[in-house]
Amino acid sequence: MKKFNLAFLLPIVGAFVLGLFSGCTFHADKAFETIRLKLPQWPPNDGFSENYPPLSKWKIEIRSAEDCKTYFTNQETIELSVKRHTPFCTLAYPITLTQDNYQTQYFMPAGFIYPWNYKADDAKFEWEKGIAASLMAKIFLSKIETGISTQKLNKFIGTFNWQKACETMLKTEHNPWFLESEKFLHDLCNLNFKASQLNTKSCISYDLSELNKTFETSFLSSYIPENQKIREHSKISLKKNKQVLLYNGKETAIIITYESAKNVSLEIIFLPIYIEDI
Secondary structure, eight states, X not given: OOOOOHHHHGXXXXXXXXXXXXXXXXXXXXXXXXXXXEOOOSSOSSSOGGGSOOEEEEEEEEEESSOEEEEEEOSSEEEEEEETTOOEEEEEEEEEEOTTSOEEOOSXXXXXXXXXXXXXXXXXXXXXXXXXXXHHHHHHHTHHHHOOOHHHHHHHHHHBOHHHHHHHHHTSSSOGGGSOHHHHHHHHHTTOOOGGGGSOOSEEEEEOHHHHHHHTSXXXXXXXXXXXXXXXXXXXXXXXXXXEEEEOXXXXXXXXXXXXXXXXXXXXXXXXXXXXXX
């Protein structure tokens, strides 16, 4: 993974003046609290319920400045003991089953970031927060390479307004996972960040009508909220020179590569089988 120069920015972390840096205040009280996080509904209730593959289990990744954990669960909620007001993020990947009963990890994760979107009576994973949680997780993981202290890393993470970043990314017309994440993180950590970097670039909306007719099936985006757009308009986001995988919920997938308006290629594949890595 690319190394981000976190050590460089911490001495002047208070100098941020961009709208996305809110100076979020964390209290001195480091007492622990227990939070219960509700996992997303499966299958999602977006009009495509019958097309989604059955769920095998959830893969949960928890990232903070002090710890990194990964485990699996079949529960509807998870319970965590956390330091009050100390930032962390967690990702929930749905591990689903193919038609031949093999496990596969196709869908992008739902996310939760603490304490920004924490409500004690309504704490839950959200598909729309997956990209923000993924970006935060990469910064936490960079601690291993940079050697930055836990206190300084928490201070930096806590100064950035992740809630507003989520709202900005959701306003984009296209799939927020097309964000140029490496550039975003590099510029963020080198005090060269602009809110416009949260917008997706070099993207188009691609019509899936003919594809669905040809294969007599409906294809699913890996980004769950985008499937509502597919159901209503038969369109999906493509990013220039990036392969996009679409899955029919059984075992067949199609790779779409967009190079130009006149050059869009399709390749049929079988979805890779998921191999547990822990």
